[in-house]
Amino acid sequence: MSEKEKEVSTGGSSRRDFIKNSAVAAAGFMIVPRFVLGGKGFIAPSDKLMIAGVGAGGKGESDIAAFSKSPRAEIAYLCDVDDRRAAKSRERFPKAKYYKDWRELLDKEGKHIDAVSVSTPDHNHAIIAYHAMAMGKHVYVQKPLTHDIYEARMLTEAAKKFKVVTQMGNQGASNDGTRQLAEWYDAGLIGDVHTVYAWTNRPVWPQGIPWPATKSEVPKELDWDLWLGTAPQKDYVDKLVPFNWRGWWDYGTGALGDMGCHLVEAPFRVLGLQYAKDVQASVGTVYVDEFKQGRFPESCPPSSHITLTFPKTNKTKGDITVHWMDGGIQPERPEELGANERFGDDGNGTLFIGTKGKMMASTYSRDPLLLPTSRTKEVSAPQKYKRVPGQENGHYVQWVDACLAGYGKMEVSSPFEVAGPLTEALLMANLAVRGHELKGGSSLKLIWDNANMKVTNFEAANQFVKRQYRQGWNLTA
Known part of the structure; x- marks a missing residue:
């Protein structure tokens, strides 16, 4: 075969030269920076x-x-x-x-x-x-x-x-407010905290009511069986989806589940709280007629006041009492707060009471204030906790960046090692609410064995520590 015949139609170059030149060109292409290929700010x-x-x-x-x-x-x-x-x-x-x-x-x-x-x-x-x-x-x-x-x-x-x-x-866990509160506390500006109040105007959905007696037709766009998931099989009822499920124990966790993680997060961070050791509750009731109280165990109560006791931490000198109030119940206004000054925001807030003073914040730990509020501008504490850029939206971006960095490479504000114990404390508070119902409305202090995840003095409450999933649904594979 002649040299001419060995050539291919590549502009007169031999196949060998073509492959060689193509490889060189490809190598050169591969080392071009991504931002040149995709423009400034391009992310592959x-x-x-x-x-x-x-x-x-x-x-x-x-x-x-x-x-x-x-x-x-x-x-x-x-x-x-x-x-x-x-x-x-x-x-x-x-x-x-x-x-x-x-x-x-x-x-x-x-x-x-x-x-x-x-x-x-x-x-x-x-x-x-x-x-x-x-x-x-x-x-x-x-x-x-x-x-x-x-x-x-x-x-x-x-x-x-x-x-x-x-x-x-x-998302309030990524706000500046919770870090400001921690810096004030670490600087000793309010002394040793022994009592915390957190309150909310929730529920803003129906609670303390009987399950609807009339079933409704399932909307064609909704897969009711998938929506139920782990929950017991029940007929579809109107107005449960998409919002009012919060007030039913089979699906929701009431006011505590809705707002507790926003309002009790700051005390957990500031005081280093972990697992509560006991809890007690009193709850509001409704009247079905002039003489008869209504008790509807399937539904969360219309209001409650719950008291949790946490053991001493490395940031406190003794036990800490945390009061949770919902349904519009609020603690007494601090005497240091002016008559016309806001106490939290829109029916929600958190108050820390220390041996030398008090401090408070609104929902998501916004608007942190020392009391009296004039003190907020009169004193200062060194900044020791890194802020999260972007505030509430930064909570989302922070997680994205941490995922891309890889496990253990970057800090996030509410990892499960923190969020888990916080959630457990709030759910333990709900144990007291449900235990109160089981006792026919009588007050009872539940003693908690954290290592074994059980109430030691009222066995009936333990049925709510781990519920039974509907057949065919399992937590683990």
């Missing part, structure tokens, strides 16, 4: 966190939107049992593949997913999060972390076992 798909949002409506919608504000995050998958609730997120992220069943999502797309955001009703938080973690996926889970104490302990341990980055959705 391989450098993005591929997120699956389970629960795409309501709070899930705002969570997903917040993640998307990070240029390093991509909303790759959406999942919701209700097509109506998912509509806005699907419109906003048209490239995201959509599923109704989170199990199918993880099974089919698991190898493409880096992280999972869980924004479903409380009763399905743990099962979704645990299965994602077992697959090595980082997880962001809305507050409260779980529905049951046992689930909270399992997720806390799973974060370490599977070495994944975790964050609970109590």
Whole structure:
């Protein structure tokens, strides 16, 4: 064969030269910086966190939107049992593949997913999060972390076992306010704290009512069986979805679950709290007629006052008493607070009482103040805690960055090692609420054995530490 015949149609170059030159060109191409190829600020798909949002409506919608504000995050998958609730997120992220069943999502797309955001009703938080973690996926889970104490302990341990980055959705944990409170306390400005009050105007949904007697037709867009998930089988009733489930024990955790993680987070951080040792409660009741009190054990009470005792920490000199109040109940206004000054915000707040003074904050630990409020500007404390850029939205971006950095490489504000014990304390408070009901409205102090996760002096309350899942649903694989 002649040299001419050995040539190929590559502009007169031999095949060998063509391959050689192509390889050189390719090598040169590979070392061109990504920002040159994609423009300034370009982030390669391989450098993005591929997120699956389970629960795409309501709070899930705002969570997903917040993640998307990070240029390093991509909303790759959406999942919701209700097509109506998912509509806005699907419109906003048209490239995201959509599923109704989170199990199918993880099974089919698991190898493409880096992280999972869980924004479903409380009763399905743990099962979704645990299965994602077992697959090595980082997880962001809305507050409260779980529905049951046992689930909270399992997720806390799973974060370490599977070495994944975790964050609970109590965004106030990333605010400056909680860090400011901690700096004031560490500087000794209010002495040793022995008592904390946290209060809320919740519930703003029906509680203390009987389960509806009339079932309704399931909307065609809703998969009712998937919505129930771990909960007992029941007929669909009107107005339960998408909001009022919060007031029913099978699905929600009442006012404590809705606001406790926002209002009690600061005391946990400031005082180094972990697990409570005892709890007691008194609850409000309703009247079904002029003479008869209504007791509806399926529903959370309309109001409650709960007292938790936490053992001494390395930041306190003795036990700490934490009072939780909901349904509009509030503590007595501090005498140091002016008659026309606000006490918290919109019916919510947290008050620290120390041996040398007091301090308070609003929802999400906003607006931290020393009392009297004039003292806030008169004294100062050295800044010792790093601030999270972006405040509340920074809570989301922080998690995205930490996931990309890898397990143990970057601090997050509410990892499960912190969020787990916080959630357990709030759920233990709910044990006292439910125990109060079991005792026919009588007050009872529950003594807690933390190591064994059980109440030692009232066995009936332990049925709520770990509930029975509906057949076919299991927490672990």
